[in-house]
Amino acid sequence: MLRFIIRRLIVIVPMVLIVVTLTWGLIRLAPGNFYTGEKRIPKAIEKNIREKYGLNRPWYVQYGKMMGSVLRGDFGMSLTYPGQSVNQILWSTLPVSATLGLLAYILALAVGVTTGTIAALKQNSKWDYASMAFAMLGISIPNFVLGPLLVLLFSLTLFWLPPALWGGGSPANLILPVLTLSAIYMAFIARLTRSGMLEVLRSDYVRTARAKGLSEVQVVFRHVLRGGIMPVVSFSGPALAFLIAGTVVVERVFALPGLGNYFINANFARDEPLIIGIVAFISIAVLIFNLLVDIGYAYIDPRIRY
Amino acid sequence: MKDERQESDARQTGTEPALTPLGTPQEPPIRAREGDIIHTSPELAVGEADVRSAEHGAELVAGTSLWKDAWRRLLKNKLAVFGLAVTIFIILASIVGPLIIRKTTGFTYDFIPPDVNLERSFAPFTSPDGAFSWAHPMGTDDSGRDVLARVLDGGRISLMVGLVSTIVSLIIGISYGAVSGYFGGRLDDLMMRVVDVLYSLPYIMIVIVLLSFFKGASAPVFLTKIVSYFGGGQDVVQLVLLFMALGAVSWLTMARIVRGQVMSLKNQEFVLAAKATGVSQRRIIFRHLVPNTLGPVIVYATLTVPSVMLTEAFLSFLGLGVQPPHASWGSLASEGIKNIAIFPWQLIFPGVTMALALFSLNFLGDGLRDALDPQMRKV
Numbered sequence: 001m002l003r004f005i006i007r008r009l010i011v012i013v014p015m016v017l018i019v020v021t022l023t024w025g026l027i028r029l030a031p032g033n034f035y036t037g038e039k040r041i042p043k044a045i046e047k048n049i050r051e052k053y054g055l056n057r058p059w060y061v062q063y064g065k066m067m068g069s070v071l072r073g074d075f076g077m078s079l080t081y082p083g084q085s086v087n088q089i090l091w092s093t094l095p096v097s098a099t100l101g102l103l104a105y106i107l108a109l110a111v112g113v114t115t116g117t118i119a120a121l122k123q124n125s126k127w128d129y130a131s132m133a134f135a136m137l138g139i140s141i142p143n144f145v146l147g148p149l150l151v152l153l154f155s156l157t158l159f160w161l162p163p164a165l166w167g168g169g170s171p172a173n174l175i176l177p178v179l180t181l182s183a184i185y186m187a188f189i190a191r192l193t194r195s196g197m198l199e200v201l202r203s204d205y206v207r208t209a210r211a212k213g214l215s216e217v218q219v220v221f222r223h224v225l226r227g228g229i230m231p232v233v234s235f236s237g238p239a240l241a242f243l244i245a246g247t248v249v250v251e252r253v254f255a256l257p258g259l260g261n262y263f264i265n266a267n268f269a270r271d272e273p274l275i276i277g278i279v280a281f282i283s284i285a286v287l288i289f290n291l292l293v294d295i296g297y298a299y300i301d302p303r304i305r306y
Numbered sequence: 307m308k309d310e311r312q313e314s315d316a317r318q319t320g321t322e323p324a325l326t327p328l329g330t331p332q333e334p335p336i337r338a339r340e341g342d343i344i345h346t347s348p349e350l351a352v353g354e355a356d357v358r359s360a361e362h363g364a365e366l367v368a369g370t371s372l373w374k375d376a377w378r379r380l381l382k383n384k385l386a387v388f389g390l391a392v393t394i395f396i397i398l399a400s401i402v403g404p405l406i407i408r409k410t411t412g413f414t415y416d417f418i419p420p421d422v423n424l425e426r427s428f429a430p431f432t433s434p435d436g437a438f439s440w441a442h443p444m445g446t447d448d449s450g451r452d453v454l455a456r457v458l459d460g461g462r463i464s465l466m467v468g469l470v471s472t473i474v475s476l477i478i479g480i481s482y483g484a485v486s487g488y489f490g491g492r493l494d495d496l497m498m499r500v501v502d503v504l505y506s507l508p509y510i511m512i513v514i515v516l517l518s519f520f521k522g523a524s525a526p527v528f529l530t531k532i533v534s535y536f537g538g539g540q541d542v543v544q545l546v547l548l549f550m551a552l553g554a555v556s557w558l559t560m561a562r563i564v565r566g567q568v569m570s571l572k573n574q575e576f577v578l579a580a581k582a583t584g585v586s587q588r589r590i591i592f593r594h595l596v597p598n599t600l601g602p603v604i605v606y607a608t609l610t611v612p613s614v615m616l617t618e619a620f621l622s623f624l625g626l627g628v629q630p631p632h633a634s635w636g637s638l639a640s641e642g643i644k645n646i647a648i649f650p651w652q653l654i655f656p657g658v659t660m661a662l663a664l665f666s667l668n669f670l671g672d673g674l675r676d677a678l679d680p681q682m683r684k685v
Contacts, residue, residue, distance in 0.1 A: 019508075100428055140665035140668055141661045142623075142664075143638065144619070144620065145658075145660070146663065148643045152646055171497045243509040248514075248624070252623075252624070264518075275515060283508060286379065286507065
């Protein structure tokens with residue numbers, strides 16, 4: 001187990017470097033850069049700028065410099081947000097995105113596993129059909145449509161909740177974004193739990209558990225749920241990648257100062273250091289999270305050995 | 307062409323020396339004799355592993371085939387039938403709708419007749435003087451354009467993006483998965499490791515970088531050249547880039563599915579027979595193995611279409627997807643968001659249409675999966 005973890009941790013480094021290289025390559029292959037925007041700059045100033053940021057050096061020198069900054073974990077100064085270093089931006093936006101993502105995922109797990117379990121235990125009942133239709137609805141409504149609709153209902157019609165902004169992370173400001181973000185995961189998790197549970201309910205070991213006289217509650221909680229939840233656990237890895245796309249949307253809909261919002265702005269402004277910083281940061285987060293999921297797998301299912 | 311000749315050559319030459327009884331040892335190359343029927347049709351491989359006689363094979367093809375059976379099961383599933391009906395309706399509406407509008411009013415997505423007076427936004431079923439009117443059942447947008455017409459036109463683009471990107475992902479996924487599964491061993495290890503790596507990467511960020519840096523005039527030169535060779539403009543370049551980006555990120559699961567299928571099929575007798583007759587490896591993979599994986603592939607493809615459309619909408623919302631003068635449901639909805647407090651119908655109609663389309667496509671895909679492969683009931 002320990003060897004497995006160490007091996008996976010070592011693999012993270014080259015993988016992050018690959019992602020960063022890919023991103024950097026894309027940025028450099030595209031014509032133009034941060035300084036060739038709408039404003040025309042005099043030749044002399046452009047020359048000075050190119051010299052200051054090392055843009056007149058050969059590409060491998062620039063690549064080396066960029067790689068060095070990634071390996072040191074110091075991404076330099078942002079170009080669009082004057083006076084702020086990329087690291088400062090990362091550390092100030094991370095709490096926003098992480099709070100959002102974590103709360104949304106916890107909510108999705110709680111609601112999704114509960115409805116999925118009920119649907120599986122009462123298969124083909126009206127509960128089952130209702131919750132599965134609801135789950136399908138959750139998968140089918142794009143979150144950038146759902147968010148504004150919730151705002152329209154709860155903020156602009158009923159005046160219960162603030163329509164946007166972070167507000168220091170107060171619960172009232174968090175409700176709508178978290179709900180919007182978690183809808184699709186709720187739906188996915190409910191469906192995964194249902195199908196996983198249905199499979200386990202038919203298995204031999206559940207019949208054995210019933211046969212030895214365990215109560216239905218014990219059978220469900222100690223045996224069925226444990227096996228039935230495996231698809232949900234393995235979904236957690238890809239879910240994080242989805243969650244990033246989701247937070248980008250939600251942060252833009254609700255104007256929250258999170259990583260995703262900054263990432264989009266950085267892309268529009270061609271702010272190379274900030275893009276590289278955020279990409280590297282998120283890749284590390286995703287890879288570490290995937291590792292945690294694999295470890296969690298082995299704990300839930302004792303048959304899995306690494 | 308060349309492969310076919312090889313195959314027929316092998317059949318002919320196979321008659322001469324290899325007529326020894328099959329049971330004798332030290333005779334590894336098993337060759338087909340003239341007149342032998344080599345079963346390669348998809349119907350034979352599914353379920354019936356042990357079909358040997360030609361009569362039996364013919365009967366199977368003529369009788370209830372896998373597809374007929376699946377169709378019957380699909381029709382029993384009410385939700386899937388609903389999904390199928392709505393999907394067909396939406397496809398027809400977005401093909402025919404813009405044509406009717408063009409015939410009757412002269413509007414196209416990028417052309418407005420000069421005598422039309424475009425005004426402010428009107429609510430659904432209201433005319434400029436505030437009375438009830440059938441003129442704009444979905445209201446109009448900021449510049450007075452009919453939302454229904456735009457939704458129909460947007461449907462064309464959205465459905466096309468969904469379809470073409472799915473085809474791109476099919477081509478990549480099937481070739482990759484089939485090659486990996488067929489050859490196995492080290493190559494398989496390597497190829498699947500690459501898929502694992504790609505799975506765990508936040509590819510959506512790379513897509514965002516790709517699309518925002520190659521937007522508009524800074525699209526790759528070679529792509530612009532190819533597209534303009536076929537008579538397409540800058541807007542087509544943007545769409546092609548979008549197809550490629552979306553297809554390139556959605557082939558991973560397809561590759562895994564096809565690989566699994568190919569691995570379970572490649573040791574069956576019809577492959578052995580094909581090998582024995584000297585069919586080339588490329589032909590075995592693409593003519594004998596791939597057609598047999600079609601069931602699960604079709605199922606997954608139907609589920610890929612809505613997910614690709616969702617991603618397209620997400621990118622359009624960020625301003626990276628479909629660009630004006632074209633519009634998709636996603637870009638219409640994201641325009642509508644800006645006016646949500648005053649003109650909510652500009653968000654609601656494109657948004658709800660899109661949700662309905664995705665909803666029915668998802669149900670159709672689910673129903674197809676249950677019908678084609680009852681074993682695969684997952685997710």
